[in-house]
Amino acid sequence: MTDLSDSAKLLIDDKEINLDVYTGVEGERSIDITSLYKDHGLTTYDPSLGNTAICRSSITYIDGERGVLRYRGIPIEQFDRPCPNFIEVAWALIFGRLPDEEELEQFREMLTENELLHEGLKNQFMTLPVDAPPMAILSAMISMMACYHKEFLLLEDEKILMGAAARLISKVRTIAAFTYRRAAGLPFIYPHPGLRYCANFLHMMFSLPYRQFEVSEEMEDALNLLLILHADHEQNCSASAVRVVCSAQANLFASCSAGVNALWGPLHGGANVKVMEMLDGIYRGGYKPEECIEAAKDHNNPFRLFGFGHRVYRNYDPRAKILKTACDRLFAKMKKADPLLDIARKLEELALKDPYFVDRKLYPNVDFYSGILFRAMGIPTNMFTVMFAMGRLPGWIAQWKEQHFADGAKIIRPRQLYVGNPKSNYLEMEKR
Numbered sequence: 282m283t284d285l286s287d288s289a290k291l292l293i294d295d296k297e298i299n300l301d302v303y304t305g306v307e308g309e310r311s312i313d314i315t316s317l318y319k320d321h322g323l324t325t326y327d328p329s330l331g332n333t334a335i336c337r338s339s340i341t342y343i344d345g346e347r348g349v350l351r352y353r354g355i356p357i358e359q360f361d362r363p364c365p366n367f368i369e370v371a372w373a374l375i376f377g378r379l380p381d382e383e384e385l386e387q388f389r390e391m392l393t394e395n396e397l398l399h400e401g402l403k404n405q406f407m408t409l410p411v412d413a414p415p416m417a418i419l420s421a422m423i424s425m426m427a428c429y430h431k432e433f434l435l436l437e438d439e440k441i442l443m444g445a446a447a448r449l450i451s452k453v454r455t456i457a458a459f460t461y462r463r464a465a466g467l468p469f470i471y472p473h474p475g476l477r478y479c480a481n482f483l484h485m486m487f488s489l490p491y492r493q494f495e496v497s498e499e500m501e502d503a504l505n506l507l508l509i510l511h512a513d514h515e516q517n518c519s520a521s522a523v524r525v526v527c528s529a530q531a532n533l534f535a536s537c538s539a540g541v542n543a544l545w546g547p548l549h550g551g552a553n554v555k556v557m558e559m560l561d562g563i564y565r566g567g568y569k570p571e572e573c574i575e576a577a578k579d580h581n582n583p584f585r586l587f588g589f590g591h592r593v594y595r596n597y598d599p600r601a602k603i604l605k606t607a608c609d610r611l612f613a614k615m616k617k618a619d620p621l622l623d624i625a626r627k628l629e630e631l632a633l634k635d636p637y638f639v640d641r642k643l644y645p646n647v648d649f650y651s652g653i654l655f656r657a658m659g660i661p662t663n664m665f666t667v668m669f670a671m672g673r674l675p676g677w678i679a680q681w682k683e684q685h686f687a688d689g690a691k692i693i694r695p696r697q698l699y700v701g702n703p704k705s706n707y708l709e710m711e712k713r
């Protein structure tokens with residue numbers, strides 16, 4: 282619960298305006314400016330919303346200064362063990378608490394029952410170019426689910442929402458695997474009802490009709506951890522896109538499709554692809570780690586050190602910390618090495634002692650080490666952001682649900698500071 286704890290005074294034109302101040306459960310304070318325009322004709326200027334709380338949320342908590350991340354109150358580090366699995370985390374994010382055994386089993390069954398694509402949807406999928414960007418395919422397919430699952434366009438009941446969530450989470454995995462198989466010219470492998478979420482995905486990705494892919498425990502664990510760490514991150518760019526679309530009372534499929542499109546951008550989820558291109562570029566001898574750091578510091582050069590920096594974290598992203606250790610664990614178990622991991626470590630070492638990065642508090646974010654793990658599983662680089670989307674889907678559904686059912690929720694409609702032409706007249710063509 283947020284608490285009306287205090288008030289703030291704004292002095293403008295010799296007039297004093299009293300504003301309420303709310304305090305969140307972790308002590309963070311937020312000034313309520315909702316009446317400023319209505320009562321005083323004033324807006325607040327906050328381009329890119331870096332300082333604006335757009336909702337009250339109880340899904341995920343982040344303290345960017347201290348590098349803290351919690352899902353439904355549970356510190357993210359507690360998910361870095363063999364027992365928690367992505368599906369129970371998904372359930373907890375969407376429904377507010379960890380599921381009991383029966384609830385988890387029931388949800389798992391729903392996922393299994395819904396893992397196939399409607400044949401009509403599959404036919405639509407086959408009409409898309411084989412070499413289309415996987416994120417474009419994913420967003421189109423999620424959007425098209427609205428054509429095949431019209432029973433989920435109105436979600437006022439939690440049970441129906443659970444059905445929609447199960448379908449989305451299950452089918453997105455099938456869409457992702459089919460996208461890879463089709464681009465690689467491989468036959469589709471249908472989901473195996475006896476396999477868990479992550480193992481089933483790896484089976485659809487890598488089995489052959491005459492040989493079932495043996496999913497190793499370490500790979501399944503690594504994928505499970507990756508999906509959990511990507512599952513939600515409060516009001517990030519894609520979650521906000523989902524909320525904005527949802528606020529117009531658009532359906533869950535339309536809203537999650539918008540989330541996919543926002544995630545695609547290289548400043549957001551697309552950064553995991555950029556990181557891999559950067560590491561690979563260094564490995565192939567295109568440039569040295571030191572040159573990469575220098576290029577990132579040069580404001581005349583559009584290059585950025587991808588996988589570094591974050592709007593909220595001014596400290597090490599706790600997900601990156603976990604993934605760095607997970608890389609060591611996976612490679613030790615697989616008795617393998619990846620030169621790109623050494624390059625990533627070198628870049629991190631250089632950046633963390635460089636005043637440019639230190640002064641700006643730029644640290645590795647979730648995308649810095651995730652690609653190395655995806656690569657170790659044999660997932661191609663152009664599928665990395667799709668993997669991120671698979672992980673983030675429960676978060677989008679949770680954000681959608683919270684927005685949709687929020688008391689007094691209104692359409693999200695920001696203001697602007699108009700800096701265009703003052704009133705002017707239309708000129709006929711010959712007078713221009």
Ligand code: ACO
Nearest residue numbers: 547548549550552577585586587588589590591592641646
């Ligand atoms: N490399 C070099 N310089 C950087 C980087 C970077 N990766 N990130 C930020 N900076 C610099 C900026 O140039 C700016 O410098 P200035 O103060 O001299 O102008 C300063 O640090 C502050 O950066 P902003 O751009 O204001 O930070 P913002 O909060 O707007 O952006 C973002 C955050 C987009 C993540 C940024 O750090 C970035 O582009 N990082 C690389 C892309 C990336 O890894 N994205 C994934 C983020 S995590 C996620 O979405 C899953």
